[in-house]
Amino acid sequence: MNISKPEINDELSVTIFDTTNISLSYEDKQIDKQVSTNLQLQNIEILQTIITNCNFQESNFTGSKLRDVIIKSSNLTACKLSDSKLNRVKFDGCRMQGIDFNSSELLDVEFINCNLDLSNFRMANLRSVKFTNCTMIESEFTSSDIKDIIFNDCMLERINLVDIKSKNVDLTGSQIINVDGIKGLKAMTIDYTQLVSLAPELALSLGIKIKN
Numbered sequence: 001m002n003i004s005k006p007e008i009n010d011e012l013s014v015t016i017f018d019t020t021n022i023s024l025s026y027e028d029k030q031i032d033k034q035v036s037t038n039l040q041l042q043n044i045e046i047l048q049t050i051i052t053n054c055n056f057q058e059s060n061f062t063g064s065k066l067r068d069v070i071i072k073s074s075n076l077t078a079c080k081l082s083d084s085k086l087n088r089v090k091f092d093g094c095r096m097q098g099i100d101f102n103s104s105e106l107l108d109v110e111f112i113n114c115n116l117d118l119s120n121f122r123m124a125n126l127r128s129v130k131f132t133n134c135t136m137i138e139s140e141f142t143s144s145d146i147k148d149i150i151f152n153d154c155m156l157e158r159i160n161l162v163d164i165k166s167k168n169v170d171l172t173g174s175q176i177i178n179v180d181g182i183k184g185l186k187a188m189t190i191d192y193t194q195l196v197s198l199a200p201e202l203a204l205s206l207g208i209k210i211k212n
Contacts, residue, residue, distance in 0.1 A: 001148050001168075003128050004108040006068040006088045008048045017041060017056075082120075141184070161185065 012030040027047040039059035048068045055075040067087045075095045082102040090110045098118040105125045117137040126146040135155045145165045154174040161184025169188040
């Protein structure tokens with residue numbers, strides 16, 4: 001599966017998210033080493049921008065639009081990105097525990113070496129999204145719609161797949177432990193090792209009795 005990469009111009013102007021003079025649009029920007037927790041920047045537009053080594057913990061970006069954005073080595077713990085649209089966005093080496101993508105649209109988005117424990121993808125729409133070497137403990141995909149998704153070398157523990165809709169989802173090579181809503185794995189691709197590990201849960205969900 002090919003994911004379209006962010007398209008970013010060579011020349012970017014350095015800026016910050018300024019809470020005293022909030023802009024509704026940031027384009028062709030470079031944002032480095034900013035520490036501004038609990039930002040309230042709902043409904044903003046971020047285009048062709050690189051964000052590096054920033055701390056935006058518990059900030060609110062609800063209803064925002066991100067296109068052609070790279071976010072590297074940044075802290076987005078407990079950030080709100082619900083009801084947002086992300087297109088050609090790359091997260092690399094970010095702390096994203098408890099991040100909220102509820103009811104958001106993600107297209108051509110890549111997560112690399114990210115901590116996504118307790119992340120919320122409820123009712124989100126994911127298309128062409130790749131997770132590589134990410135931890136996703138107790139992450140929520142309840143009632144989400146996901147298509148053309150790859151989980152590569154990820155830790156998926158106690159994730160919630162209740163009422164999920166999926167097509168062309170590849171989980172091979174990742175660790176899967178204690179799935180809530182295991183029937184949500186229907187039509188997803190797993191490998192033999194994962195099948196053996198999940199066999200007791202699959203049997204229980206089908207009402208199969210296992211005699212020792």
